[in-house]
Amino acid sequence: MDELKARILSEGKVLPGNIIKVGSFLNHRVDTALLGRMAEEFAKHFDISKITEILTIEASGIALASVCSYLWGIPLVFAKKAKSDNIENGLLCSEIYSYTYKKTVTVMVESEFIKPEDHILIMDDFLANGEAIRGLTDIVREAGATLEGIGIAIEKGFQGGGDKFRKAGIDIYSLAVIDSADDCKIVFRD
Amino acid sequence: MDELKARILSEGKVLPGNIIKVGSFLNHRVDTALLGRMAEEFAKHFDISKITEILTIEASGIALASVCSYLWGIPLVFAKKAKSDNIENGLLCSEIYSYTYKKTVTVMVESEFIKPEDHILIMDDFLANGEAIRGLTDIVREAGATLEGIGIAIEKGFQGGGDKFRKAGIDIYSLAVIDSADDCKIVFRD
Numbered sequence: 503m504d505e506l507k508a509r510i511l512s513e514g515k516v517l518p519g520n521i522i523k524v525g526s527f528l529n530h531r532v533d534t535a536l537l538g539r540m541a542e543e544f545a546k547h548f549d550i551s552k553i554t555e556i557l558t559i560e561a562s563g564i565a566l567a568s569v570c571s572y573l574w575g576i577p578l579v580f581a582k583k584a585k586s587d588n589i590e591n592g593l594l595c596s597e598i599y600s601y602t603y604k605k606t607v608t609v610m611v612e613s614e615f616i617k618p619e620d621h622i623l624i625m626d627d628f629l630a631n632g633e634a635i636r637g638l639t640d641i642v643r644e645a646g647a648t649l650e651g652i653g654i655a656i657e658k659g660f661q662g663g664g665d666k667f668r669k670a671g672i673d674i675y676s677l678a679v680i681d682s683a684d685d686c687k688i689v690f691r692d
Numbered sequence: 693m694d695e696l697k698a699r700i701l702s703e704g705k706v707l708p709g710n711i712i713k714v715g716s717f718l719n720h721r722v723d724t725a726l727l728g729r730m731a732e733e734f735a736k737h738f739d740i741s742k743i744t745e746i747l748t749i750e751a752s753g754i755a756l757a758s759v760c761s762y763l764w765g766i767p768l769v770f771a772k773k774a775k776s777d778n779i780e781n782g783l784l785c786s787e788i789y790s791y792t793y794k795k796t797v798t799v800m801v802e803s804e805f806i807k808p809e810d811h812i813l814i815m816d817d818f819l820a821n822g823e824a825i826r827g828l829t830d831i832v833r834e835a836g837a838t839l840e841g842i843g844i845a846i847e848k849g850f851q852g853g854g855d856k857f858r859k860a861g862i863d864i865y866s867l868a869v870i871d872s873a874d875d876c877k878i879v880f881r882d
Contacts, residue, residue: 525805526804530769530770531767531805532758532761532767532770534767535765537762560751561751561754561770562750564751564752564754565758565770568724568727569758569759569762571724572724572727572728572759575725577722577723577724578721578724578755579720579722580720580752582720582751611720612715612720615720
């Protein structure tokens, strides 16, 4: 998606450890008009009419998934991290390693919110090593639902997470794939 | 908002400790069409044309704030909790006590994302004791910006957080105020 790539080049910052910061428009301050245009791009790739539910994970994926959910008229479920007081029994769970927080966290969805008959589109703002998304695919499998695909705004291709899903035959579509960010220079995959 | 109150009565669950669960439509599974109608209700109360930025806090407030942001054409900023690797220096911060997680957490916004000339509408899905929202008002004050008001989906009136802001002269508008949830019976404020 050319507009997204242009925003990454003009506003993104590469921090040590090849962390790519796009907090000015995607995951801290959020340009929701851009998210609306991203929804149009995803709808060109995925057959939205087949999707019964969008699944994302807190926190920053919620913004993109909410705008897509609103525009497509499809409900959204967001997986939660760690256990809080207001989550009851009956959970679909997966353990993932968070490189951001350097610890293992449990991602969970209450089992009543994903049914075996659901057709799920997983969405997130970022994909790097793919741990968070792998956790969400575990949850879809545990629920017995059908995974229709994975929609990502920005994929850090050089961390390999996206290609793992591609090799597994999953329909993953990223609006911008960054293949390297060495020396603070961002290079996109064609 | 009658539709919201009806959904709370039909789908909400009262858990021990007067925790009110509305995970089936607001903060786990999310009915974003309902969020769109909530945006219309908020727009009847607040002068949206004066707002330059919506401020919320991760995680569940992001869904409501994103749909409002999209429909109103106003950018969104969400405050983050705790420190992660991809937040640099230059932070607007406040300490809040999270009753959900039973610990003190730091909420933060990168200072470049709220300017002194901004007119801020704070939004969240829930307000109970008001700690999270108090943290956001601290951040608005620290930034030197103007707080135009606070928009809340569900206020637990019996926990007093909302009334503290009303007494302080802040324009806070909640679409549903629950005045008691004793014996699992939800009673709304008129």
